[in-house]
Amino acid sequence: MPCLGTGDLHRIFENLDKNGDGQVSLEELKWLLEKIGVQPSVDELESAIGKLSLDFDEFLYFYNSILSGGTTGSGGLESPKGNEGDGDQEADLAEAFKVFDLNDDSFISCDELQSILSRLGLWDERSGRDCNSMIHAYDTNRDGRLDFEEFKRMMLITIS
Structure with a gap:
């Protein structure tokens, strides 16, 4: 992903949050990822994220985890690591x-x-x-x- 600022990420978040509840659902997140060529299933996202929706701070953390390769396949998001991997x-x-x-x-x-x-x-x-x-x-x-x-x-x- 390109270097996106917090303002850009907030615009993406607001565009994804169709019902304005301050949460992005896994379906909405899946739609975004498909737009950039990634084809996850909702089950894969749920396994990686460990919950059914994200608030803005969690969305930022997810974005940073993707950039650093820090998502897991076993549930939850890992914090970015040093030079491991x-x-x-x-x-x-x-x-x-x-x-x-x-x-x-x-x-x-x-x-x-x-x-x-x-x-x-x-x-x-x-x-x-x-x-x-x-x-x-x-x-x-x-x-x-x-x-x-x-x-x-x-x-x-x-x-x-």
């Missing part, structure tokens, strides 16, 4: 990269990032500038797109 973290980052690399050319362009942000309900005119700025901030070779190493650096900075 670096191989798993690399594999998780590679999977996340594939979600954004829509044309499978091994790069993430602004258009691809815009597409994912649109799926999440985060695209507006302001986001276009943010998209270019985000890519530019981590695009060390200045080619206007992110390769896997640049993406990995961005994600590791975000979750540390």
Whole structure:
């Protein structure tokens, strides 16, 4: 996932919380994950989260757990760990990269990032500038797109 600020995550949360009860259900969370190419079942989510809905703070924790590879298959969310499971973290980052690399050319362009942000309900005119700025901030070779190493650096900075 791209580096999303708390404001962006709050907008996502509010968009997901259709009935305005301050909770995002597993069905709503499943819908969001499917929009970005992840296909969990409700049972898998319940097993990983350990409850049927999340308030905003729990949603933030879930988001951070996904970024750090800290969800478990045996129930509940784990706190992010130090450098344990670096191989798993690399594999998780590679999977996340594939979600954004829509044309499978091994790069993430602004258009691809815009597409994912649109799926999440985060695209507006302001986001276009943010998209270019985000890519530019981590695009060390200045080619206007992110390769896997640049993406990995961005994600590791975000979750540390």
